[in-house]
Each structure stands twice: as structure tokens, then as C-alpha cells.
Amino acid sequence: MSVMGAVIDGPLAWGVAICGLLISGGILCTVWRLVIGETLPDRVVALDLLSMLLTALLVLFAVAVRNNSYLDAALALALISFLGTVAFARYVERRFRKDEAPAPDPEPKIEVGARDA
């Protein structure tokens, strides 16, 4: 059987096709949540899940084309997405603290020439 030029024969090819469709559906749902959002943490969670699903898609691609290179990309994405999540979480907390503080601490005055002393 052939779908859009791609030949699907054997159980593995069918599994790859079905899995790809399901992951694509999941990615669409996640992007929808990323767009409508409600709160900022919602969007961060959606972004986290999006990178996880993209990692899964890369591993699936490695299965489909029998190429190890996609695994390197999946490995890098798994590491980088974690850094992004941590940075976003810190950003969310810090932004709220700025809004929450009624009167922020006044900037410590630096006297001119103090650095030279």
C-alpha cells in the first residue's frame, strides 16, 4: 500500500505510520494549548511537552529511516529543552516577585568615586 508516495508494507512500517499520526495529533493539541494559554505556566508546560513530543518524533524517525544521526539530534533536544524549562520556571517566579513587592527596595546609592577608594 502506498500513501502519498510513501510505501507502507510490513508491520513495522504500519506501526511507524500510526505512531507518527498519533504524535502529530498530540503536537497539534499541545500547540493549541500553547496558543490559548490562560496563564504563563500553562504555556511553559505546553512548551515542555512539545519538546518531549519532538524528541519522540525524532526517535521515531530514526526507526523509520534506520539512521543513527537522528538519535544525536534527539539527545541534544532532550538536554536543551530541560535548560529552557528551568530558565522559564525561574523567569515566571522572578517576574511575579517583581509584581508582588509593593515597594521594591531602593537601589543602593553608589557614591561617585567610591569604586576608586
Place this chain on the structure above:
Amino acid sequence: MLELVVEILAALCLVAGGLLCFAAGLGIVRFQDVFLRMHAATKAGTLGLMFIVLALCLVAPGLETVIKAGLVSVFMIITAPVGSHLIGRAAFRTAAPFWSGTGVDEDCEVFRVGAATARMRAEKD
């Protein structure tokens, strides 16, 4: 014959992983607040990824592929809970709205629960 059985097993793992990934996406759209959505996204997403990695390991041509795939899943297992915990803590401290069915332990002061409960009560009244 053995190859066919292995391929069928790998295909089943792929379908299971795809279903879990789709469930994660569905959960993140359908659930009511940030914390429930996080629960769906992290757990179902990680398990789905691991099923797909398992399928890759089943049909892998050599040991190198298996090691790389194992590294991917190990990194996901280490980083996903930590990242999810950080987002959850940030959401809680920024007083993200709760679902009406969520209960809060009012004696807990470690996470500055006072502000969150005050907000919940204000929304209920």
C-alpha cells in the same frame, strides 16, 4: 520468522507510544488547571517516549543505536520530573488558579500557601 515477530512487537510498542503521546496532548488540552495539565504532560509524555525508544531498541542494527536510545530515555527520565517540579513550584508561588475540586493543606507554610488559599477563597466568594 523471528524477525517478523520482533517487527510486530516493535510495531505494537510504537502504537502504544503514539497513543500515550496523543493522550499527553489530549490531557494538556482537556484538563482544568496547570497542575493537572502538568501531570498529564510529564508522565504520559515520558512513558510514550520510552515505548518508542523500546521499539527502536528492538529493531536496532547494532549496539551503538541501543546505547544512544538508552541515553535519550535516561536523560528524559532524569530531567522531566525536575523540570516539571520547577514549573509546578513556580506556578504555585505565582498563585496560578486552582481547579475548584483541588484541596489545599492549610497548615503547610513551606510554600507560602497562605497567598494561594486567600486567592482561592476570594475566587469562591
